[in-house]
Amino acid sequence: MRLHRLDITAFGPFGASQSVDFDDLSAAGLFLLHGPTGAGKTSVLDAVCYALYGSVPGARQGSGQGMTLRSDHAAPGTRTEVRLELTVAGRRLEITRQPPWERLKLRGKGTTVDKAQTWLREYDPATRAWKDLSRSHQEIGEEITQLLGMSREQFCQVVLLPQGDFARFLRADAEARGKLLGRLFDTRRFAEVEKRLAERRRATEAQVREGDAALLADAHRMQQAAGDAMELPELAPGEPGLAEAVLEAAAVARATARELLTIADRRLTAAEAARAATGRELADARELDRLQSRFAEARERAARLAERSDAHRAALERMERARKAEAVAPALELRDAADSEHRRTADAEARARALLPQALADAGAAPLAAAARRATEELGGLESARRAERRLAALVEERAGLDRQERADEEVRQEAETWLADWETVRTGLQSRVDSAQEAATRAEQLAVQRDPARRRLTAARQRDRLTDDTEAARQRALAAAEDAVEARAHWLDLKEQRLHGIAAELAANLTDGTPCAVCGATQHPAPARKTAGHVDREAEERALTAYQTADELRAQAERHLGTVREALAAATAEAGDAPTAQLAEEAEELEGAYTRARATASGLHAAQEELRRAEGEREQRVAAQQQAAVRSASRVAGRDRLEREQAALEEELARARGNAESVTARAAQLERRAALLTDAADTARAAEDTARRLKDADARLADAAFRAGFDTPADAAAALLDDTAHRELQRRLDAWQSEDAAVRAVLAEPDTADAARRPPADLTAAERAAADADRRLREASSARDAADRCRAELDRLSAHAATSVRRLAPLREEHTRVARLASLAAGTSADNERRMRLESYVLAARLEQVAAAATARLLRMSSGRYTLVHSDDRSGRGRSGLGLHVVDAWTGRERDTATLSGGETFFASLALALGLADVVTDEAGGVRLDTLFIDEGFGSLDDQTLDEVLDVLDALRERDRSVGIVSHVPDLRRRIHAQLEVVKGRSGSVLRQRSTG
Structure with missing residues (x-):
């Protein structure tokens, strides 16, 4: 990887656009990046890392990164941007990144946030032009990571060599070294193997414990089934030998249960034989007692029949008179019906006449009917007046409704006039609130811009x-x-x-x-x-x-x-x-x-605006309501005049129709009642006359029927009659006496019963007691046998289930033993792991050994052959081993911890370690060639001779066209290194000044 050019705009301390020509700086192979503290030397390296990975190294990254990367010195309209041109894996690429940007809105007030943007372009030597590859953050990140073969953490360690980190690495303990090496070499998969093994061990252990717990539960159930005669093994779930102990105890319990079942079978057989003998004796005693009781009961029943013989003869005579009176029964029923009907009609006639006027109380049926017809005719003439009366009531209600509407409209007009009188004052007040809130919003936006810098x-x-x-x-x-x-x-x-x-x-x-x-x-x-x-x-x-x-x-x-x-x-x-x-x-x-x-x-701006809009809407509604009320009031005048004229005409007509009654309806009700009473009285008078004639005829027929049946008077015939219930009861008593007499005679004639009566009384109580004892012994023997059989069956079932569980758990126990050994070995807790080294630590120890070997090649030259870095896997106290790092001093021949190095010695040891780590990580990443390296600070602790030796080592890195950039503010380096990139800070932000060897 070689860097060619870096362009920075509004990034970190750089307010304006700055450019770095790495091709010019790298021509000498070794260049210096210097400047005062806080000027922004590290920000140049941050920009390189941000361009490649979209984030800055170490602790400088954080939430809201796009905002923190932006320069405070940048102009409001300038967007933060980093552009890097580099060659990697034979391809010349250009990466441009813009973090999120909070800017002022183009229209309106306030700010908006533009999203982060990224571009990736590649230079085509054939066309000598750049072509776009992608604008996706994810695609560009994956492409760069794949080309470099390193994560951001690895890149920051092997390209941007931070000496302070490696100085701490030299003095750190094994745990801290392990964290750094784990990030660089990505040994998470080995840690995941440890974790998976531990999880698998816990899972198999839980399964074994669960299986043992189920096995112990079966053993407890077997102990309960055996009546606590079974001894359980004193072993906990997961302990060896538990399965064998449970199976052995189960075998003993099964044998004992079978012996108890055999004994119970024999006891049940003896109890069944005794029960059969006592059962036969009880049956004989019961039969003798039944026959003796039957004979005694028959003798008692015969005596009771003899006592009731006179009553039986009287019942026969009563039944004969009842059969004669049945011939008179129809005439009696006819006479009773006629008498009842006559009394009913006579009562109805008396009630109807009691309601008539005194003048008509004694009138016959015909005069009453004529008076009813006259009342009905007068009632028919009032129908027209009744309609007029209903219309008058409707007119009165309609006029009342008009009056209510008039009062309601008057209230609406008065309320609207009162509210509209204060409208201008209300509107002015609400508009003032809206204006004040708008001015406060503008002032708040201005103060918000000033608040954050002050904070x-x-x-x-x-x-x-x-x-x-x-x-x-x-x-x-x-x-x-x-x-x-x-x-x-x-x-x-x-x-x-x-x-x-x-x-x-x-x-x-x-x-x-x-x-x-x-x-x-x-x-x-x-x-x-x-x-x-x-x-x-x-x-x-x-x-x-x-x-x-x-x-x-x-x-x-x-x-x-x-x-x-x-x-x-x-x-x-x-x-x-x-x-x-x-x-x-x-x-x-x-x-x-x-x-x-x-x-x-x-x-309060929104609330004030809403209240003003609501007030204006209410004003429009009240003006409209006032106008509508006036229109409705004018339209009601003509309707009220029409109703008054119609009401006067109807009142005159009704005065003539109702006479001396309160109303036509009251007059009609009087006529209706009169007609109904007269009609009812006429009907009841005619009905009473008819029923009197039918009663006289029934009396004559009844006297004739009683004489023919042999009774002196109709009253004697009526007394001899029996109703259905009495007849059935009398017949039942006669039949029962005859049946009882026949049954008694039959029992007394039975030979077995008479023979039993001559024998001594049966002792039924003793026989029942003996049978009950035999039954009890049989039930106890049967229950004992069933319990023994259930115990045997339950023990067989539970033993079979336990044996199946033991066979099923056997492979799981073997797997748990194997997994537990592997997990303990990988975790460093096994006795077979003599150095107590975890699997991840073992892998990291191998990497650390490679790093120490690569670092020693440069450390020997920087220390004039005095120091050598060696890896140690010895245990430290009670801790685990694998990540020890010692330095061998050739002058004394002794090996000591790297924490004992002095300040200058620590610098070049950490530098050698960083360069060695860069070589190893580069090989780990696939051998990507790193043509540009940066070394950050630490040179101030070296004397002149050591500084020369370190520079010679760094100068050797230029072999095969490799360039090295030193980040330092040591003045002596400015005289020794001619290619320089200076960072100059000022009130308006930092600027970059580049000076090459030419």
Whole structure:
């Protein structure tokens, strides 16, 4: 990948359009990107990353990125844009990206947001022209990622080499290294394998436990079926041997159940035989008791029949008289019917005459009928007057309706006049509210534009004040750490010098007669040196060295923290200016208060406009209602005159028709009642006369029928009659007596019954008691046998189910054992994994070993052959192994942790590590050639000799037409590197100045 040209507009600190010609800068192979702190050196690299991936590196990305990438110095009408021209995989491409942009609306007020846009073009050497490839964000992102073969994180590590990240990588623990390497080499699939294995282990373990729990549940059910005679294994689900123990206990329970069933069968057979014998004895006793009871009952029934013989003869005589009286019954019924009818008509006639006037109370049927006809004729003559009366009532209601309408229209006119009198005042007030709300909305839009810059300046001022105190505190801590480091180094050197002076005594302590001296080779040691007071041994020197190294690391950390705080302070000061924080807070608060008040006032605009529209609509409705009421009032005058004339004519006609009654309807009601009463009285009088004649005829026929039937009077015949119920009851009593007499005679004549009566009384209670005892013993034996059979059947069923479950769980147990071993091995918790190294850590360890080997090739040259980076997979304490990184010092021959390197040593070690990581990631990405690299900061910690060595290594990267860009503000590099890209900051934004070797 080679960069050719970069165009930036309104991006980061660059307010205007800026261009970078990488072809010109790369001609020398090594170029410098420099400028003061906060000018925008890193923003140039951000623009390259944003053009390729649509986002910026590391912590500088965030939500609302399109807004944060835009320069605060850009003109309102200038849109943010980044255009990058590069060659990758033999293709020359041009990528243009525009982030989302909030701009003023072309029409109306307020702002709108334009969506992000992206273009991808390719240069065609044949036509020497650019052709469009795509305008889709997704398609362009996939195309660039596929061509580069790297994700954004990998690109930021191998092309934009951030030295600070690799310095932290050198001092980090295994977990932090694993996170960085995992992002770069994408080992998520190995972590996913660990996760899948762990999930599979948990799943199979849950299945095994579930199967064992079901097996234990079957065992508990077998124990319940066996009556707690079965002993359960004291094993939990998942423990080995549970299945065998359950099956063994089940076999014992089944054998016991079969033995109990055999015993129950034998007891049931004996109980059935005893029950049959007692049953026969009970049947004989019951038969004897039945025959004896039957004979005694027959004797008692015969005695009762003899007592009722007189009543039986009287019943026979009563039945004979009733049969004679039945011949007179029709005449009696006819006479009773005629008498009832005559009494009914006579009562009706008396009630009807009681309602007549006194003059007609004694009149016959004919005069009453004639009077009824006269009343009916008079009633027919009133029909016309009744219609006139109904019309008069309708006229009165109609005039009342007109009066109500007149009053309603008058109220409408009065209300409309009252409301319209205040219309101008109401309209003026509502229009004033609308105008005030519109002015407040305009003022709120103006204040909104001023509010956000004031907030940013206030936030920056507060950060500036806080960072000022933090800077002083950091400077004090850095000064104290430097003093502690100087003291620790002086103490270590003093101890080292003392140890060198007393080294002879330390060597003499190991001398033994006969053993050659390690210095002179003599076997005799007549006067070995002795340790003096205050002698310094090797352990004391090493403790002092360790203390010095710790103090020096604390010093380096304090200095780095001080630099970070100073850079943040400079950025906050540039944003806030020199204005006091209190003044900025007051200004921001005033703007916020004014904005809030304006928004509150403007929020009532819609309500005021709606209220004004509603008031105008109501005015139109009231004017229209007033006019309609006047029209309706005028139209009612002619109708009222017509109704008054018709009402007068009808009243005159009705006065003649109703006479002395209150109304024609009342007069008609009187005539209707009179006609009805007269008609009813005439009808009832005729009916009473007819029924009297029929009653006289019935009396004569009844006397004749009674005489022929043999009765002295009709009353005697009536007394001898029986109704159907009495006749049936008397006949039933006669039949029952005859049946009872025959039945008693038959029973007393039976030979078996008479023989049983001569025998002793039967002892039925004893026989029933013996049979009941036999029944109880039989039921108990049968229940015991059924329970034993159910127990045996249930144990057989549960045992078969348990055996099936054991066979089904066997493959699952084997799978769980295998998966558990694999999961433990991959997770680093297995005893077979001696170094407790996870699968992902194992893969990352192999990558780290490649990175260390690639970095060592450059580190040897930068350190003049002194340092070598080596990978270590030793365990650290109780943790897991695999991601250790050590440095081997050729001067001492010792291997130590990379965290013990000094500041300068850490720089070129991290640089070598970054270059080595770039080579490995490049190979991992498919061997894409990286012709342009950037190295960010860190050169200020090098001395002149080390700087020359580092530059030689970087200069060697130019082999095969590769260019390297160094991002630094170290002044000495400006003299050593002639091709430069300078970032100059100012009040109107930063600008780029390019200087090439020519």
